[in-house]
Amino acid sequence: MNDLSETGLILKVQGLGKHYPSFDLHDIDFDLPQGYIMGFIGPNGAGKTTTIKSILGLIRPDQGQVTLFASINPAAPPETPQSCLAKHSRIGVVMDRPLYNEDWTVRQIARVLAPFYPKWDDQKFQQYISRFALSPDKKLKELSRGMQVKLQLAVALSHHADLLILDEPTSGLDPVARDEICDLLCEFVSDPHKSVLFSTHITADLEKIADYLTFILNGRMVYSGSKDDLLEKYVRVAGGLDDLTPQQQALIIGYRAYSSGFEGMCLASHLQQLPRQLLTEPVTLDELIVYMHKGEAQHA
Amino acid sequence: MKIIISNRSDRPIYEQIKQQIRDAIFAGLLEAGDLLPSIRQLARDLQVSVITITRAYNDLEQEGFINNVQGKGCYVLPRNQELLREHARQKVEQGLGEAVDAAKAGGIPKAELMEMLDILCREEHYE
Structure with a gap:
């Protein structure tokens, strides 16, 4: 190792x-x-x-x-x-909801947490709360969700994580x-x-x-690696309903047919096996997740 | 130096950055020996990933535009005449391609197109 x-x-x-x-x-x-x-x-x-x-x-x-x-x-x-x-x-941690007592004020939270971190930097914490416009006397439960995230970030960034x-x-x-x-x-x-x-x-x-x-x-890992590699590996394709043979259709991940056409994505390396008149464009992360999810359901 | 990125372009961000640095070198805005911003600084400024900038710089290095000195940064290399001409040729081809497309679409005959090019050259005193 x-x-x-x-x-x-x-x-x-x-x-x-x-x-x-x-x-x-x-x-x-x-x-x-x-x-x-x-x-x-x-x-x-x-x-x-x-x-x-x-x-x-x-x-x-x-x-x-x-x-x-x-x-x-x-x-x-x-x-x-x-x-x-x-x-x-x-490690600096920001969870969906803060794990602190919701009746504590911003100031109290800092005081309670500081001893757990050998490198706690109170000056930094003060800088972040003023940058985020968090008032030290507000109770956690009085903060909006955005402010709660910022408070957790201020804590996460104030102990040299x-x-x-x-x-x-x-x-x-x-x-x-x-x-x-x-x-x-x-x-x-x-x-x-x-x-x-x-x-x-x-x-x-x-x-x-x-x-x-x-x-x-x-619950299973589909990919781990560079973002660019993932986004370049796939292409979004769309076309008419009779553009594809059944063999070609099998190459489409997350195939969805509608009244006037179809859409989905395929491996960039499979593109040459598909007809040239299809619309092809770079896939976005959102599309990738949706097509993968659909593809998984179709194969299940 | 100006580097801006389009969020709605089909062209990947690393290519946009590469293109702009290359253009700046061709236009003489960046000269041999100039230091480019550090990878992490530029990533931070443009709010893009470190890998994106690394990729743009690596490509520029491979194409002979810049030199990455470990621990010091990336320097612009002296301009290569061969590359310069190649770049100019590409630009001309692109512009002429557009002109041909427009002429075809508008039904302008080839002879008239050539004549137009001739007139344009004369107006610019380019003989």
């Missing part, structure tokens, strides 16, 4: 699995290198939050392992509760707040030692800023 610090991996997830009575997560495998943003995508209920909770140690996976910050070193001393805690203090893990930070936010968050993430990775794992179903947020994507569908 390589020393991860040399390859610059900040997070390694290997063969992660978790069994629930109504849902199974299988073989989730991905690497997040230092200095990059990874988007974690898939429809609701695909297993994104389960994976994130396993990474954070909030639930215990049934299979596989999660390695944080380069310590998969056979020579390294075994993990102790202290070393585990020290590692987790290097090396890895930010965000679970649906932008869902339910307006475009202005979403843009601010994307801007902050770009700013965060302008330091080449820091990385972001960012789950979302609002793919517009990722289309530009994500370097890597991990895509899961129904």
Whole structure:
């Protein structure tokens, strides 16, 4: 096994699995290198939050392992509760809902959390809350959803974390707040030692800023790798109902026929087997997820 | 240097960036020895992924426009005459292609098209 610090991996997830009575997560495998943003995508209920909770140690996976910050070193001393805690203090977390007491004020939350982080930086926290226009005396329950996300971000960015893990930070936010968050993430990775794992179903947020994507569908991993490679691998196609032979139609992923035509996507490498009169264009992430989801249902 | 990106273009962002840097070099806005913004700085400014900028810079390096000095940054290389002419030829071809398409669509005969080109050249004193 390589020393991860040399390859610059900040997070390694290997063969992660978790069994629930109504849902199974299988073989989730991905690497997040230092200095990059990874988007974690898939429809609701695909297993994104389960994976994130396993990474954070909030639930215990049934299979596989999660390695944080380069310590998969056979020579390294075994993990102790202290070393585990020290590692987790290097992660900044933003969950769907804050895990703090909702009667606490912004100021109280900072006071309660600070001792858990050896590198807590109160000055930075003050800067972020004034940048986000968060008033220190407001109670958590009095904050809008956007403000709650910003408060969690302010905490996550105020203890010199090396890895930010965000679970649906932008869902339910307006475009202005979403843009601010994307801007902050770009700013965060302008330091080449820091990385972001960012789950979302609002793919517009990722289309530009994500370097890597991990895509899961129904508890299974469909893709993990560079975003550009994924988007260049497929092409959106549309055409008339009698443009395709049945063999050609089998190449279309997420085929949908309607009264005046069909649409779907295909592998870019299959394009030459299809008639030239079809409309072809680059696929967006949203389309990719929809077609993959449909394709999966059609094959099931 | 100006680099802007279109969010609605069919052309991938790395290509848009590449094209603009290349054009700036051809136009003389960037000269040999000029330092390009760092990959992470430009990614942060344009709000695009680090890989996107890395790809644009790598392509420009491979095509001989810039030189990536490890730990220092990317420098513009002296302009290559061969490349310059090739670039000009591409632009001319593109413009003439459009003219031919427009002439065809408008039913303008070839002779008249050639004549128009001749007049344009004369007006610009390009002999």
